[in-house]
Amino acid sequence: MQQTIGYKKVQDWLKADKKKPFDFQEEAWQYYADGYSGLVNAPTGFGKTFSLFLAVVMEGLSQEKSKKNAKERLQLIWITPLRSLAKDIARAMNETLQALNLDWHVGVRNGDTSQNEKLKQKKSMPEILLITPESLHLLLAQKGSSILFNNLKCIVADEWHELLGSKRGVMVELAISRIKALNKNNLLRIWGISATIGNLDEALDVIEPDLTAKRVIIRAKLSKKITIKSILPDDIETLPWAGHLGLKLAYKLLPIIKKSKTTLIFINTRGQSEMWYQHLLNIEPDLAGRLAIHHGSIDFELRNWIEESLHTGLLKAVIATSSLDLGVDFKPVDTVVQVGSPKGVARFLQRAGRSGHSPGATSKIYFLPTHALELVEAAAIKEAAKNNNIESREPMVMVFDTLIQYLVSLAVGDGFDDQQIYQEVKNTHAFKLLLPEEWSWIMQFITTGGDSLTAYQEFNKVVKDEQDGLWKVKSRQIAMRHRLHIGTIISDAMLKVKFLSGGYIGMVEEYFISKLKPNDSFTLAGRILDFVQLKDMTVIVRRSKKKRAMSPSWLGGRLPLSSNLGAVLRKKYNEVLDQHHEDEELDTVYPLFLKQQEKSHVPKENELLIELINNREGFHLFSYPFEGRLVHEILAALVAYRLSRLVPITFSIAMNDYGFELLSDTEIPMDDAIAYDIFSPVNLAQDIKLSINSTEMARRKFRDIACIAGLVFQGYPGKYVANKHLQSSAGLFFNVFSDFDKHNLLLRQAYDEVFYQQLEEPRLLAALHRIQQSNIVITHPKSFTPLSFPIKVDSLRANMSSEELDNRIERMKAEAAKF
């Protein structure tokens, strides 16, 4: 490699700039030049981008300038999970290309790319294309796309840890499998860039599943210094027992913002970030004009401006959600604040890495708790971060909905040969266990509607082109509708929000607007707006004179506590009362634990606490296994099912990351013997099946599946749903398939997602074994305890019943609390 023209040119340029590459970068260049695929693992701020980008550039510099067809220019596809990343990377790449005097173009393609730009790309592809997984699939769904990849040298999946573990990761796997087959030069290398996760080897297997290929993982032996500091209340009573806002401690942020150059404040949801913005301005009016808010529902132009201002240091602080989580390099940011639990060690460290972004600098992150118990979480995160106890990201497998969407995308594009695509799909990590009968079911699903046992007369979607024998979508309407719905992120119908005088502000969910009357006000992008009217699927607003308004809530998944963090958390709970620790957070929370001890009990490491509380609402059972929300959901259903075998009883179930609640209108039978019995690992698999069947979990999973597989359309921002007559709900499809087409694989997928992703049977089994070894402590507090209160106020609920439906209705009727 050292002998190539490209390497020399790059070295000269680096020397002129007085820069020296890191070892891992040199390593990556060498392996790339030797034809390897692989994974680069390095902390943020050390030039991960350049480890691969320059490798491709060096190769380009060494080549003869090609005189190929303008459509076949593409050399490098750079996949980014977030739109905001693309612009930043494009800028850095363009600067480098210019300095190196390489006549390459960098194109950006994602949901924000203008139609004009896309047309230009269609005529003449750039050498480097920055693209999201969705847009990459859209590209494959474009006629004539097959030849675009002929001379491609490299595909890079940036922030691969972020994509891995989601259906978007599967989209990347599928797109790579297709491009590999289309590529003609036999030089295509596949690389991922990943932050540290627990399963790097697996991450490599997912992005390059071909074990015969030359593969390598390059680990930068560099560590990032991180300081973590909790913002503590002067008095624990200041902090509420439950909640998610944490505004009471906001005043403590002001001095931190003041002494920092620029502060990023991470808040877990978009709705809460709006409230924080208003609150900070209220308590510190001086921040006006120097405080901004950034989240995924804010209009593109506005987001651009914020990102621009972050670069130039114009802003003192920005309130952000996960929209700014990933690798954007804002030099002036020197302080990061995390409000509320980040729920995982990896995410927390990632956010911390947003500050001190240059090599060698220390990242500083403050943790601001939103309720008292989160202080214990802060102590747990510190310990997990210190021990580098970082979570794995489990890749998704056998997601038929994503596969169906992909196949229809190909059919919308140049069409596909089912034998060939079957082989390609089988070679991906996600579908290596795909059975021939499953494949033929999927082909039936998109061509005839379903298996022959269930009639699907007149079905029309993907048809065989008699001329070339490829499967294609012939209907222009179906093709158009499909293109609009490519993707696996499901949200409620979104509406654009626009000023009466013109100018877009952002997006809100349709159901939120449906509750508004004219002149009602709400906040968006930090502004208070009066609702004027809904016109052509656009929300028309004007600036409000009011001081306060409600914030829209965006429905987004809440992250569960990771198992790594859960284990450390249990340990920290033990340490609070015995006071053998060095965590100031635990000292602060001490009085609260005394109260818990006084009202009920603080569970030790070898104990499981069950609290039985009886009040006006009904009979509550609380239990605290500290296994994270998802495991608790299953555990709660299991315990509810086992209790309901003892007596006919109906429960409503709630849970959080610490424990779960069963609420019933009749008394819950409970003693020591019952307690050990309901938490027994015996017959686990069977009981889970029975308990889950009667809950709505599979139906909930089906909501996303139906959208991804193209059965149900989600709205798209600013566009009227022209196909109102084809609208139906996922729930209805769930019923219809359950009643009439039981063999539907999408139905099975819904149950599988519940079982294998949410259930985590090994984790559940381990938890039950642990509980069997522990002392079960049953208490009868008079009122809610510090531990139970946060669960009680949680609104996500499911039901479990062993009563006859009719009896249940009669009894509910008798209670007369209807409607």
Next chain:
Amino acid sequence: MTITVCDEEFILIKERALFLPEKQLLVISDLHLGKSAHFRRAGLQVPSTVAQSDLQRLSLIIERYAPQTLLINGDMFHHQLNSDVDDFSRWKSYYRNLEFILVKGNHDRLADKHYQDLGIHVYEPSYCTDKLCFIHDSTACKEETLYPISGHIHPGVTIIGKAKQRLRFPCFYFGKEYAILPAFSAFTGLFNIKPNKGEDVYAITPTKVLKV
């Protein structure tokens, strides 16, 4: 369940139908025949058996109550002629002595000739008896002296119990001003209604009709 409305006996049938014994009249609303085929044509996988099971359910009721007339209170055909409608035509040939009446709804846009060919008597906008006015959308009713019986909205009711329990069912609604029938087709969603005092709602559970 049997109730009395305007001095007339009404039998509320859990298969989502209404029977008036004095008139030997069976009433259903929102059959939406052809909806599933319409979806299939547009590339959405809805089994044909959905529509077939609707017709089987209708057969069951017809055999049980042996009506002289079947009144379909609007939205009989969802869109246009398709294979679901062919199935219906074959099914109908078993009931030569039964009179079919359609009160036109917003979805019923077939040409007059098709209704004639199928042997369906069409009324627009309503079919009235001495006291009752059958009409698809009650808001369009101009018969001030008659009690309108409508469909159109696919009514559903949510029963909320103690301990945050909730159940949702299709329902019959009998208010002071008008009544609403449940949608007959299984391939329809539910629109939640919240009755006021003095209005009666009858939920349809899998086993029976009951007043809530």
